[in-house]
Amino acid sequence: MAKKQEWVEDSVGLNKRDRIIKQIAYNLILILVCIAVLYPVVWVVKMALTPNELAGIGGDTSQIQFTLDNFKHVVLNQNQNGDYLFFHQLANSVIVSAITTLIGVLLACTAAYGFARLNFIGRQMGLQAFLVTQMFPGVVMMIPLYIILGKLGLTDNVLGLVLVYSVSALPFCVWNLKGYFDTIPKELEEAAIVDGASRAKIFVTIVLPLARPAIAITALFSFMTAWNEFILAATFMNNEINYTLPVALKQYVGAQSVEYGYFAAGAILVSIPIMALFFALQKHLVGGLTAGGVKG
Amino acid sequence: MAGLTLKNIIKRYGNAEPTLKGINLEIRDGEFLVLVGPSGCGKSTLLRSIAGLESITSGDLYIGDTRVNDVHPKDRDIAMVFQSYALYPHMTIRRNMAFGLEVRKMPKDEIDRLVAEASQMLGLDEYLDKLPKMLSGGQRQRVAMGRAIVRRPKVFLFDEPLSNLDAALRTQMRVEIRRLHKKLKTTIIYVTHDQVEAMTLADRIAVLSGRDKEYGTKNAGYLQQVGTPLELFQRPVNKFVAGFIGSPSMNFLDAKIEVRNGKKCVALEGWDAIDLTQECADAVKEGQELCLGIRPQDVILADASHPANMHVKVDVIETLGWECHVHFKYGANQFLAVIESQKLADIKEEQEVGLYVAPEVVHLFNHDEHGTAIAHGGGIKAAKPASSEGDPHFTALNEVIASVNEEVSDAK
Numbered sequence: 001m002a003k004k005q006e007w008v009e010d011s012v013g014l015n016k017r018d019r020i021i022k023q024i025a026y027n028l029i030l031i032l033v034c035i036a037v038l039y040p041v042v043w044v045v046k047m048a049l050t051p052n053e054l055a056g057i058g059g060d061t062s063q064i065q066f067t068l069d070n071f072k073h074v075v076l077n078q079n080q081n082g083d084y085l086f087f088h089q090l091a092n093s094v095i096v097s098a099i100t101t102l103i104g105v106l107l108a109c110t111a112a113y114g115f116a117r118l119n120f121i122g123r124q125m126g127l128q129a130f131l132v133t134q135m136f137p138g139v140v141m142m143i144p145l146y147i148i149l150g151k152l153g154l155t156d157n158v159l160g161l162v163l164v165y166s167v168s169a170l171p172f173c174v175w176n177l178k179g180y181f182d183t184i185p186k187e188l189e190e191a192a193i194v195d196g197a198s199r200a201k202i203f204v205t206i207v208l209p210l211a212r213p214a215i216a217i218t219a220l221f222s223f224m225t226a227w228n229e230f231i232l233a234a235t236f237m238n239n240e241i242n243y244t245l246p247v248a249l250k251q252y253v254g255a256q257s258v259e260y261g262y263f264a265a266g267a268i269l270v271s272i273p274i275m276a277l278f279f280a281l282q283k284h285l286v287g288g289l290t291a292g293g294v295k296g
Numbered sequence: 297m298a299g300l301t302l303k304n305i306i307k308r309y310g311n312a313e314p315t316l317k318g319i320n321l322e323i324r325d326g327e328f329l330v331l332v333g334p335s336g337c338g339k340s341t342l343l344r345s346i347a348g349l350e351s352i353t354s355g356d357l358y359i360g361d362t363r364v365n366d367v368h369p370k371d372r373d374i375a376m377v378f379q380s381y382a383l384y385p386h387m388t389i390r391r392n393m394a395f396g397l398e399v400r401k402m403p404k405d406e407i408d409r410l411v412a413e414a415s416q417m418l419g420l421d422e423y424l425d426k427l428p429k430m431l432s433g434g435q436r437q438r439v440a441m442g443r444a445i446v447r448r449p450k451v452f453l454f455d456e457p458l459s460n461l462d463a464a465l466r467t468q469m470r471v472e473i474r475r476l477h478k479k480l481k482t483t484i485i486y487v488t489h490d491q492v493e494a495m496t497l498a499d500r501i502a503v504l505s506g507r508d509k510e511y512g513t514k515n516a517g518y519l520q521q522v523g524t525p526l527e528l529f530q531r532p533v534n535k536f537v538a539g540f541i542g543s544p545s546m547n548f549l550d551a552k553i554e555v556r557n558g559k560k561c562v563a564l565e566g567w568d569a570i571d572l573t574q575e576c577a578d579a580v581k582e583g584q585e586l587c588l589g590i591r592p593q594d595v596i597l598a599d600a601s602h603p604a605n606m607h608v609k610v611d612v613i614e615t616l617g618w619e620c621h622v623h624f625k626y627g628a629n630q631f632l633a634v635i636e637s638q639k640l641a642d643i644k645e646e647q648e649v650g651l652y653v654a655p656e657v658v659h660l661f662n663h664d665e666h667g668t669a670i671a672h673g674g675g676i677k678a679a680k681p682a683s684s685e686g687d688p689h690f691t692a693l694n695e696v697i698a699s700v701n702e703e704v705s706d707a708k
């Protein structure tokens with residue numbers, strides 16, 4: 001065993017000291033990168049825990065005080081009618097994002113499978129059309145979308161947002177999933193056909209389980225698109241009670257003053273669900289699901 | 297179980313030249329038919345057409361007495377073993393085998409019974425709860441076969457199932473397939489590149505032709521000959537089959553029929569000439585130009601009782617152990633012979649030697665694009681009576697067949 005190790009070292013051509021130096025260098029770089037990435041996060045957490053009056057950029061840093069008042073303020077914020085706004089807005093965000101994800105994944109899976117496996121007129125055109133829509137940022141389509149939603153009576157309505165978000169996330173989802181379906185060997189499906197399975201059965205029992213990582217990514221992407229979107233939501237929603245969280249968050253950054261403490265606390269609260277979702281989906285983000293199926 | 301009938305099957309992909317240009321073939325119930333042909337000639341295409349994974353451009357395909365052109369693959373009652381195994385990677389071995397039965401709504405205990413039976417037959421018992429990726433190539437291959445067996449289909453289709461295995465495993469699997477056929481007696485169509493597989497497994501071999509260097513795709517996409525392994529070996533209908541069956545490939549030399557000492561013979565370089573058997577002599581005219589075919593194994597070094605009728609120069613000697621591949625220069629041509637190593641003891645490269653080619657091992661072909669056979673010397677059996685030590689490759693072939701048969705009956 002020891003012999004073998006030696007040989008490996010030799011083959012790399014480095015002696016022990018060089019390797020240690022290399023290790024230290026790597027770790028130093030990694031630590032620096034970590035600091036650079038984590039510093040803003042730590043800062044936001046600190047701001048969120050500092051009383052709002054002291055949290056600002058010009059705030060007094062000489063005394064360190066911890067408090068949960070900022071969170072309390074953000075969560076228990078009420079409007080004139082006594083509605084707890086945060087909970088309404090949280091519900092809006094969750095509903096919009098969840099339905100967008102559901103629609104996005106359902107439609108994208110089926111559409112992508114069609115594009116990947118079936119031969120029909122307009123297949124290539126359709127795929128390209130999807131790509132073209134991605135060239136225009138949502139903002140460009142804001143006014144037409146506003147008019148359309150107005151005609152449908154869906155302004156100031158979460159359903160309107162769901163519709164807009166699903167439509168704008170779909171092209172990416174379809175492309176992403178199609179790309180993955182293309183990597184699933186066709187023979188697997190042919191074997192299933194010969195085994196006597198119908199298209200639908202094959203889709204559900206063979207293709208979807210194998211596409212799990214791509215579906216997880218697609219779901220995460222859809223959810224995040226809807227969860228983080230600001231401009232369209234701010235434009236289409238007029239009543240505070242219909243806001244989604246990013247729009248609500250913006251309120252703390254006013255023209256005259258910035259409520260840093262509240263903003264930071266809100267930002268953390270908004271991020272938690274995304275992190276939770278990410279951890280929940282993480283176990284599906286594995287490679288090599290098709291390993292062993294076909295010899296390659 | 298059922299036989300198959302293929303009537304003038306044509307398959308064209310898009311607007312290209314058809315890949316299959318009219319396949320006519322009758323496969324008997326319970327027959328083991330091996331399909332061979334050069335790479336890209338359409339073997340997989342034919343198999344996939346029979347399975348229903350590709351639609352047939354024209355022609356009729358019957359399984360038993362039913363025309364199945366428009367029958368969905370799942371209703372054709374065939375099972376296919378893919379060249380790439382195509383196991384469902386996310387299912388255990390057990391579910392892989394059971395899938396086809398589950399889809400067909402077979403009762404659970406019946407499924408369990410069939411899977412257990414098949415896994416026992418293939419020695420897969422201990423792997424039933426593993427995933428395909430945990431198995432070796434040979435084991436996966438057996439799972440693929442198990443998946444086909446449990447279905448008890450009318451017809452098995454095998455597409456080069458052993459092509460990715462190493463030599464030892466291949467030999468072992470070959471025997472297993474043979475055993476399987478003996479036991480199940482199901483019609484099998486089997487595609488392979490391997491000469492030994494084709495020879496040992498087949499009841500009959502069908503040879504499909506592909507692109508040709510000289511004539512392009514003109515002759516491609518037709519069945520050239522269908523027959524028992526020895527028929528194809530001894531009496532190939534044309535140059536293509538003659539060159540394709542047998543390894544190493546048959547030598548072809550341009551030659552002319554002459555009459556010497558009042559007898560017709562094939563004249564070659566210099567004064568070399570090979571006598572003809574009655575059958576050959578009757579089929580040719582004096583002065584006819586033709587193509588002479590000689591298998592490398594049919595050539596022997598000249599000695600006192602076998603006077604030289606070809607004078608060649610040794611080019612390269614490749615030693616394979618018991619035998620050698622000896623490449624000769626013959627005029628402007630190359631000529632290959634397989635000769636026992638011990639007989640080559642005092643022969644060196646660049647040396648001139650005499651070879652003896654018996655009239656019985658001669659194959660004569662037309663000089664045209666089809667290279668149709670004119671006549672055959674009568675075959676290796678006739679060339680050397682069974683009592684003598686025997687022709688090396690014929691014995692080798694027989695040995696393989698015998699050993700397979702032996703192992704099959706041992707196992708029973």
Ligand SMILES: Nc1ncnc2c1ncn2[C@@H]1O[C@H](COP(=O)(O)OP(=O)(O)OP(=O)(O)O)[C@@H](O)[C@H]1O
Pocket residue numbers: 309310315333334335336337338339340341342
């Ligand atoms: N889906 C397809 N579309 C167009 N052409 C195809 C398609 N599949 C096969 N071909 C063509 O048909 C011909 C025969 O292919 P096929 O796979 O049947 O050959 P094969 O005899 O099985 O070859 P191999 O021994 O290499 O497996 C090839 O020239 C190939 O280019």
Ligand SMILES: [Mg+2]
Pocket residue numbers: 339340341455
């Ligand atoms: Mg093939």
